[in-house]
Amino acid sequence: MNKNGAIPWMKLQWRSIVKVRLKWVKNRTLDHVIDKDTDLKAACLLKDAIKRSSTNFLTAKSVADWQKLLGLTVPVLRFLRRYPTLFNEFPHPRWASLSCFRLTDTALLLDSQEDTIHHNHQNDAVQRLCKLLMMTKTGTLPLLSLHSLKWDLGLPDSFDKTLLPQFPNHFHFVRAPNGVVSVRLANRCEEFAISALQKSNECGTQYREFKRGQSALIFPMRFPRGYGAQKKVRAWMEEFHKLPYISPYADSTKIDPDSDLMEKRVVGVLHEFLSLTLHKKTKRNYLRSLREELSLPHKFTRIFTRYPGIFYLSLKCKTTTVTLKEGYQRGKLVDPHPLALHRDKFYHVMKTGILYRGDGSLKHEENTFLGDSVADDELSEDSEEEEVETGDEFWEDEVSDMDEAEE
Secondary structure (H helix, E strand, O other), X not given: OXXXXXXXXXXXOOOXXXXXXXXXXXXXXXXXXXXXXXXXXXXXXXXXXXHHXXXXXXXXXXXXXXXXXXXXXXXXXXXXXXXXXXXXXXXXXXXXXXXXXXXXXXXXXXXXXXXXXXXXXXXXXXXXXXHHHHHOOOOEEEHHHHHHHHHHHOOOOOHHHHOHHHOOOOEEEEEOOOOOEEEEEOOOOHHHOOOHHHHHHOOOHHHHHHHOOOOOOOOOOOOOOOOOOOHHHHHHHHHHHHOOOOOOOOOOOOOOOOOHHHHHHHHHHHHHHHHXXXXXXXXXXXXXXXXXXXXXXXXXXXXXXHOOOOEEEEOXXXXXXXXXXXXXXXXXXXXXXXXXXXXXXXXXXXXXXXXXXXXXXXXXXXXXXXXXXXXXXXXXXXXXXEEOOOOHHHHHHHHXXXXXXXX
């Protein structure tokens, strides 16, 4: 703060950066990850729904309308029959013509292992939820929104009944006048207010200079093939990185909402949110439901297409998914959480039908490559991206049309 009481970086927020218009580039490797995880998530949600059922089974009639809810591109009944290793089909006890589905012994074993992981790493889940609430304006989010995000954040299925009551010093429930139940942060934990970008740089010289106010942190960039070498793109990113980094946990109310500084702050918020997710990705609609609380602009999807070195936006599986590119290397998570590794084993059983041996673990060679085969050359840095003649504005319109269809 200077003699006039002004914060030094406030003077920089009106500087104008000439933005470069980039074409959208299809990333086949990340599209494959999204395709795989869509089926994986649907199978896990169906598993949890069967567990919650008082009868320990679901009827074909009860799940007939769940296709859109599960994000599937095929009917739910066909999906259940596709994976007999997990779901056992049998006739209803009273109506023989009505098909029912219960969990197999293998699925029950996998579920038991998942419960153990949730128990052993519940502090991780609490920290992720605390950090998300700390990023919001009021420290509060609707319970319904959090249920939509429970897969991405690695929360237990019934986290509101099993996890949150164990931590009254962190969370409590509030009810709005309209009856909506929300989760509110009871106490702000300042030790959690360090972003993933800050953590990744905290051992380096750049971070020490940043702490002294002498530098700005740089976002890792993985540009589509050919973009990183373009002089105009390099110049644009250099100017962008010179802007001060605003922590997603810091107050941003005094920043001009139309400034480049605010745009960098929005990039930081989206970067941090995706860093909190287990698979470093989420659906755009989930972010849209949090837009006001996270102080995101109305058309924040443009941020994803404007910074293709940081984010990848996909329309795979008839939905809009955004991925943090630095979270993946050759189609695999760079730093997978134990729950993400367990989900890989779950997917392996889905696709191969191979049962667990001994203590229920997979041998290394079995877990080396999961799911549908994608040749190694397809996962190489040189071939994973395919340029598509789509401009930024046209892409935004296409995304908006898809979002309306999702609703």
